Amino acid sequence: MTDLAIGLWGLSGPNTANGIQLGWDEVNRPVDVLKRAFELGAAALDTSDFYGAGRGELLVNEALSVSEFANIPIFTKGGLRQSGEAKNGTIPRSFDPDYICSAFSASYRRLGERTVDTYFLHGPTIDAFTDGRLLRTLEKLRDEGRVRRFGLSLRRSGLKNPAYLQAVSNDTFFDVIQLPISPLYADVVTQLRGGLFSDKILFARSINGHGLLLKDAVDENDFSSSDHRRGLLDEAFTEQVRKTAVVIDRFSRAIGVSRIRFLRSYALAVNVEAIILGARNVSQVEEGFTMNLAPLDDDILRAFHNELK
Ligand SMILES: NC(=O)c1ccc[n+]([C@@H]2O[C@H](COP(=O)([O-])OP(=O)(O)OC[C@H]3O[C@@H](n4cnc5c(N)ncnc54)[C@H](OP(=O)(O)O)[C@@H]3O)[C@@H](O)[C@H]2O)c1
Helix, strand or coil: EEEEECCCCCCCCCCCCEECCCCCCCCCCCHHHHHHHHHHCEEEEEECCCHHHHHHHHHHHHHHHHHHHHHCCCCEEEEEEECCCCCCCCCCCCCHHHHHHHHHHHHHHHCCCCCCEEEECCCHHHHHHCCCCHHHHHHHHHHCCEEEEEEEEHHHHHHHHHHHHHHHHHHCCCCCEEEECCCHHHHHHHHHHHCCCCCCCEEEEECCCCCCHHHHCCHHHHCCCCCCCHHHHCCHHHHHHHHHHHHHHHHHHHHHCCCCHHHHHHHHHCCCCCCCCCCCCHCCCCCCCHHCCCCCCHHCCCCCCHHHC
16 A cells, blocks of 8 residues: 655745745645645655745644644655755755754754654765765764654656666665656656666655646746746746646546546556655645555556657
């Protein structure tokens, strides 16, 4: 059985780093959305010190203050920064052990000093996740009982880089890998099914392509200036989303399901421990957490991937 977790990114509001938009529009009463997910059986929640510039972790603390939800496991992340040096057009980040140590302490405080189930490096370089000093710093957090285990949250660019995927495969320190499982990254899905990261625990995220794969049409102008999807939709990515949605429509119609149900079955075709859902209001939570589906059939998956090529 795959667990369902609720993701905090889309609930944490606007955020920018070095002028790059990485947030979302404000949502109405985000804590109510979280509590509804818990009532419907959310097995964990996924946040980051970066979501809403720390607000995502404060929302977690508020939602978990209700005693019946107090023990829901927390996944959070560190490494992205609100400002600082970065190559042109990239998000500032640091995996220096001293920085990660202070970033973790700030997260821990915002989270009400609750033990973190899984602490992720947020889009680390190979140098970062193989740095012995950093690994010793993380080990200390585990020894102190502040973190149960560690993970790598992979960036979109890393998924396209065979050397990066190989380095993650070779790693023996991090237990969990978080990555998008979506037809937008069909090559990675094929590799995962072929044994890539077979000794890791996998968490699937962005299974709806940040919701872009659920829209009738995508155009950057449909999104406000605080919605990160506006910046994501350059010409090439917009075209990829449009083409992918056309193929999804053909296959979902053929098997008689909606796009959102097709995408859920697609994600279940990979052996993941948890799917992190990005619902942004109570009705999306209610649909997401009550959708009971089987993995996509192998033959259909193969035919679908062939069509995407
Ligand atoms: N680097 C990282 O570590 C990283 C990166 C991305 C995500 N994540 C994690 O994964 C979580 C999910 O990622 P994501 O937001 O990209 O997820 P996603 O599931 O691909 O997209 C979420 C979007 O799908 C749409 N949606 C969801 N349920 C719907 C429904 N029932 N009906 C119609 N539309 C629906 C909504 O779009 P609208 O808002 O347009 O309605 C929602 O904002 C994040 O919150 C975060 O915790 C981590």
